[in-house]
Amino acid sequence: MLEAEDLDRLRAIVGPERLSTGESELELHSRDESHHPPSRPEAVVWPRSAEEISAILKLANSRKIPVTPWAGGTSLEGNPIPVRGGLVLDMRLMDRVLWIRPEDLQVRVEAGLDFVRLNERLERYGLFFPPDPGAVATIGGMVANDAKGIRAMKYGSTGDHVLGLEVVLPTGEIVELGSRAWRSSSGYDLKRLFIGSEGTLAVITEVTLGLSGLPAEFLAAVVSFASLAEAARAVAELVGAGLVPAALEFMDEETVALINKFNKLGLPERPTLFLEFQGSSRAALEDDLQLVRQICAGAHRLETGLGREERDRLWEARHLIHDTIRKAFPKVAGIVVDVAVPLSRYPELVEYAKWALQEHGLKGYLFGHAGLGGLHAELLYHPGEGDELDRAEAANAAIVHRALELGGTATGEHGVGLGKRRFMEREHGPSLELMRKIKALLDPNGIMNPGKVL
Amino acid sequence: MLEAEDLDRLRAIVGPERLSTGESELELHSRDESHHPPSRPEAVVWPRSAEEISAILKLANSRKIPVTPWAGGTSLEGNPIPVRGGLVLDMRLMDRVLWIRPEDLQVRVEAGLDFVRLNERLERYGLFFPPDPGAVATIGGMVANDAKGIRAMKYGSTGDHVLGLEVVLPTGEIVELGSRAWRSSSGYDLKRLFIGSEGTLAVITEVTLGLSGLPAEFLAAVVSFASLAEAARAVAELVGAGLVPAALEFMDEETVALINKFNKLGLPERPTLFLEFQGSSRAALEDDLQLVRQICAGAHRLETGLGREERDRLWEARHLIHDTIRKAFPKVAGIVVDVAVPLSRYPELVEYAKWALQEHGLKGYLFGHAGLGGLHAELLYHPGEGDELDRAEAANAAIVHRALELGGTATGEHGVGLGKRRFMEREHGPSLELMRKIKALLDPNGIMNPGKVL
Structure with missing residues (x-):
């Protein structure tokens, strides 16, 4: 519990205008974009420097006050929900x-900058930071989660771009x-310990990115398949052939139908792969596409040669799947499944997920970063109605x-975050x-984002 | 100190034929390929399984016996020299x-397999494990050192290929x-803690590689420059232009002269860059090469269109620089400098290294994986004669x-290893x-490869 004295000391560190205990701020910092139940912090602080964070953590550590770093709030597993209260x-x-x-080819940023604004700043230099998780995430949040997104196949994850990090440890040490x-x-690669640690070990304050x-x-190409199995098998064949698309995305026919409706795309409503190849040489990309045509010769439809505008619309539609589902079913909530398997097992995974939806009597959408074996399933349920949530959890x-x-x-x-803790024993x-x-x-008093990951 | 009883217990674990205290084996395990002074272990054991290693480590841990894992013995900083004796x-x-x-696109190997044999096994599948440190290193040694080599620019380091690891902790836990x-x-990326830990945290027993x-x-292309500065500047320009060669190697004129002599290459004896581009599309590589021609338009000589045989000879010569120096100067030893800087500072680094050679009155050769800002300098000295070794250390x-x-x-x-410990405080x-x-x-009794890294 935060005492009045703690709040006074925090105000002395950041100034009264950068600390809030107001209802609306507590509420805004009680939930991310996941289905996990909200939980309010006792206070929110907006630090401006590593030194301020150091002073805050020293206080929190001595008083055993939970501290949860808050980035874009766009996470999908309850990662920053302050389940033990305390300070955000x-x-x-x-x-x-x-x-x-x-x-x-390097940039140094503070952790709270979002990647979209970063890329706007970089454009004039002909450079970009490739990871793109869809939502407008901050660099710090992306590092804390080792965010990947649609372009990770060619360019790697967020962590693969991190050359240097400044972190503040729970002791206050910078x-x-x-x-x-x-x-x-040169020595142990400690950067990698903090990348993907979801705020449970330290606060990330600055990042040097390659x-x-x-x-x-x-x-870009869009390939529609007669069946789910064919689409999933094509993924393994495309990657096995040595192709490294910038993006290789899968969508089931329901997902295609949904984005068709909301984005007027006119795609065949079939299991579909979106592919994009990027590079400096047009000829190379044409060669890649030729290989795609060979591998997908038996597909229902294969559309290549999309213009920039059409391609941008497709990617926007892909990015907005999660939001579109929200829009299509305003009274419905969703659990977003997020798994990945070796490519040869991708067909089994996709078919199993489809079966699990039916088995549990759920409506849901399947899509994912197929090129890395990633599958999402958005499982819909009506909050508070019957056992639908239980069935979605079970699926x-x-x-x-x-x-x-x-x-x-x-x-x-x-x-x-919160959602995958119960599988950690089984996985690890x-x-x-x-x-x-x-x-x-690193955190003997357990103050950093308690209740998460472990 | 290993007691007779310890040796008996070790023999009980691995059988008498897989333990040696013989002079020649102790001597063979007392030195790597570096200039660091040899130091013998008290016994050498050849385990065949993680279970045997587990039993050995339990014994060693309870008796506080130093244990140093030994891979190919090809390291260049004394990394596996058992400076505290004990067990190898x-x-x-x-x-x-x-x-x-x-x-x-995956393989699982035991740690003692060397990467050359691995790649022979993979060839029939059209696959390969790209990192190539030159010497015939083992996969375990490469993981323990996060080895890079000539192809890391395009394909990444050894660690970037590691999907899974089996390690045995000093407690014996597998x-x-x-x-x-x-x-x-999913949780902290503990793989990365062991990658590059040089045997100081655990024994790596199995590796899953992508x-x-x-x-x-x-x-392939060979570009000769009028001056060191021009060659170094070209490196930054080539990479800045977005080129991602499979290899981009630098050599100073002395190094070129040396490999010319021993390999009859007939290269202009000038500061030189070797480049190689790899891919599925010939047209793309031609585009890349066209860009190289533009950027290096002012070079002394630019040779492209090398055939496979000529290219193989060049790369072999590059790989053998270290051995060639040994052959050229049989009575001379060398310290191999190994540093890396951001690309824009590469010209400064190269010129400084050249100056340092002169300043300290040393003969030496400069070369390196320039595309990642890496520079090696092999500094020659006559062992036991005057202060040459001191001057080489100072340089x-x-x-x-x-x-x-x-x-x-x-x-x-x-x-x-041993050689870079004194710079760790300054760097980290x-x-x-x-x-x-x-x-x-992880190693409270400090038994794992003591005296290294930290």
């Missing part, structure tokens, strides 16, 4: 670009990790267990104990 | 390919990390400090203390 550190005032070194070298073998050149050329658990049986992971990109076995020891080492 | 675990009997799943999914956000398709096409330290000032790292790929600052805490957490 809203990072969004720390949104500066600290430097851009185009000649090194630590710099990594360097500006693109590769290093960038990519904006591709000069792109080619989610069944799909996760199937993914683990197939050699995969309980969470491809959304993180563990004895190494979970090692994670617990590391948590206890 | 020679991993080279654990060299099986456990499975190949070509449809998933732990599996990661999964077969290509991407995951593979790449063998490129159908390659194009090495000066180059490392300059690399750190330029935002780089003390070791791009050879690891910390407070995060070094965090590394020490993690070491103490």
Whole structure:
């Protein structure tokens, strides 16, 4: 519990205008975009520097006050919901670009900057930060979750772009990790301990990112298949053939029908793959597309040569699947399944997910970053009505267990948060104990985002 | 000190034929390929399974016996030299390919397999494991060092290919990390803690690797420059232009002269860049090469369109630089500098290294994986004669400090071992203390490869 004295001391650190205990702010910081029940913090603080965060954490650590870093609030597993109350550190005032070194393909940013604004700033240099999780996430949140999104197949995850990190440990110590070298073998790679740690080990305050050149050329294709199985098999064949598309996305026929309706796309309402190839050479992309045509020769329809406008509309529609479902069913909530398996098992996973929906009598949509074996299923339920939520939870658990049986992971990109904790023992076995020891080492009082991941 | 009773217990674990205290074996396990002074272990054991290693570590941990895992012995910073004696675990009997799943682009191997033999096994599937450090290193050694080599620019480091690891902790616990999914956000990425830990935290026993398709096409180019500065500047320009060669190697004129002489290459004896582009599309590679021609228009000579044989000879010569120096100067030893900096600072680094050679009155050769900002300098000295070794050490330290000032790292790929420990405080600052805490957490008795890294 935060005492009045704690609040006074916090106000002394950040000034009274950057601390709130108001109902509306507590409410805004009680929920992310997931189905997990909201839980309010006792106060929200908006720090402006690592030094302020250091002072806050020293106080919180000595008083054993829970501290949950808050980024864009766009997560899908309850990752930043302050389930034990305490303090939320809203990072969004720390949104500066600290430097851009185009000649090194590097940028240094504060953690609260969102990636869309970062990419706007980078465009004039012909550079970009490729990970794109869809929602307008902050760089800090993306690092904390090792966010991936549609372009990870070609460009890697958020963590793969992190050259350096500044973090504030629960003791208040400010630590710099990594360097500006693109590769290093210098000691333990501690950066990677914090990447994907979901705010349970430290607060990420600054990030040095390695960038990519904006591709000069792109080619997109849409392939519609007669059956789910054929679409899923094509994924494994395309990747097995050595193709590295910038994006390779799967959608089932219900998802295509939905985005057709809301975006007037006129796609055949069949299991579908969206592909995009990016590079500096048009000829190379044409070669890639030729290989796609060969592999997908038996598909229901194969459309290539999309113009930029048509391609942008497709990707926007893909990005907005989650929002479109919300719009289509305003009284309905959804659990977003997020698993990944080795590619050869992708057909089994997709068919199992489809079966699980039917088996549990649920309406749902299947889609995902197929090129990395990723599958999402958005399982709909009417909150408070009957046992629909229980059935959706059961279907989610069944799909996760199937993914683990197939050699995969309980969470491809959304993180563990609240929703995937119950699968950690099954996925990690004895190494979970090692994670617990590391948590206890870095955060002995358990103040950092308690109740998450472990 | 190993007691007779310890040896009996070890023999009971592995059988008498897989333990040696013979002079020649102790001598063979006393040195790597570096200039660091040899130090013998008290016994060498050749385990065949994680279970045997578990039993050995339990014994060693209870008796506080130093244990140093031994891989290919090809390291360049004294990484596996058993400076505190004790036991060496020679991993080279654990060299099986456990499975190949070509449809998933994955392979599982025991740690003692070398990457050359692995790639021979993979060739029939059209797949390969790209990292190539030059020497015939084992997969376990490459993971322990996060080895990079000439192809890391396009394909990433060894660690970037690791999907899963089996490790044996000093307690004897056998732990599996990661999964077969290509991407995951499931808890802390503990794999990365062991990748690059140089045997100081655990013994790596099995590795699941993600593979790449063998490129159908390659194009190589050799560019000779009028000056060192021009060659170094071209590196930054080539990478800044968005080119991602499979390899982009730098050599100074002395190095070119040396490999010319021993390999009859007939290259202009000037600062030189070797480039290779790989991919599925010939047209794309031609486009890349066209861009190289534009950027290097002012070069002394630019040779493209090398045939496979000529290209293979070039790469072999590049790989053998270290051995060629040994052959050219049989009575001379060398310190191999290994640093990396952001690309825009590469010209400064190269010129500084050249200056440091002159300043310290040393003969030496400069070369390196320029595309990632990596520079090696092989500094020659006559062992036991005058202060040449001291001067070589001083030049090495000066180059490392300059690399750190330029935002780089003390070791791009050879690891910390013995040679880079003294720079860790300067490079890592407070995060070094965090590394020490993690070491103490995982290896409280300090038995794993003591005296290294930290």
